[in-house]
Amino acid sequence: MSELSKETQVWLKSAGFTVKTEAIWLEALTHGSFNSGSPSQTDHARDYQRLEFLGDRVLGLAVASWLFRASDRDEGQLSQRLNALVSGRTCARIAKGIGMPDHVRLGKQAREDGGADSDNILGDVMEALIGASFLDNGFDITRDVILALWESDLSGDAGRAKHPKSALQEWAAHNKRAMPHYDVTGRSGPDHASRFTVTVRIHNVGEAEADATSKSEAEKLAAKAFLEKFG
Template identity: 40%
Template sequence: MKISSELKAFQARLGHDFARPELMMRAVTHSSVSSPTRPDNQRLEFLGDRVLGLVMAEALLFEDTGASEGQLAPRFNALVRKEACAEIAREIELGAVLKLGRSEQMSGGRRKQALLGDAMEAVIAAVYLDAGFDAAKAMILRLWGQRIKDVEEDARDAKTALQEWAQARRQPPPAYVELAREGPDHAPVFTIAARLKSGEEAQAQATSKRAAEQQAAARLLARLETEG
């Protein structure tokens, strides 16, 4: 099976040459452009999530042999969540090779966090099916790299960290207010404000409420830390 020059370049960024390139093609095919002869990447996403989880669980155990389950769990969640997968996808320019329907292309699908995260998991599964667990593990450890060593600093998500900041100052938990929802139903963009009772506020936009809340919380935390 011949592949395009774009996909060859993607293989180089990924660090894996597919013996079965049809697996790579399936991994980058979104449901918006699938057909009976062109399956999408959803089943691969399901498998890739599990492969990633096993690799990260093992890596964390070896990285900190004295850590308790309670310490390992938030680190694990930080490494395997969709935001982390999407960040890796952006670094290897996965969005550039995604096969999308016209509506997804027009709505910025190549930049959507959820879509990129799902596709990254599908690519992991494709490598696993193409060359086995060791190949998938090597690729994951290479791409995640220093994040595994640094994860303790980033293990708490921004919303949790902001809530702890408020509690330490005897404030109620922050409120998350939806200020606007724009775009079509299949590709909405949410504007969310994170607000503290003391009056501080920060806003963010994202294609899901959860992502917008996390970004708003992160911005507010950064502002609070800068202000002392």
């Protein structure tokens, strides 16, 4: 396996990361397409997927613990902010802000296809770097790096007062779940004073329901109930 370039080492340090074990960081920056030109399996560099899995959890814990200490909001509101702050979109935006695209290791075709600017790839690599930091330096140091990189988002409006249906859609996307599906499962009362019951489902997660005097309000309340139950 090749070593981290001097430029990448300098970049990681400027972003706040501390590199001790180069192989972990090289893995975090390697996309699966990088191996496409390798003549044999033994030449393959490990890609970032395992570190992404770890980093996603470390990021979630770091941000959740900050939110818990910084606010006395209820569970639903905390979950809403958390989902926005750790979303793939947020991770990708922060990755671009620190200049990550120049350092991701991609295959020739993937780079030509715009992989270095892909939100999906950059968001995943951001989480992989967090996983690498956790393994190389422990949680406390990694948490401090996260809070520094996320500082403007934590002090901003991300996830505040968001419509529950939008918040639920973000939650599903972040957790790699199917999009929510809403059904009107009941209606009662006269036409001039009807009440609607709506059930929202996410495949392989569960469902929640709510009723209100309009379909849109019932959908909103059902999404809020789902987040409170599963978020």
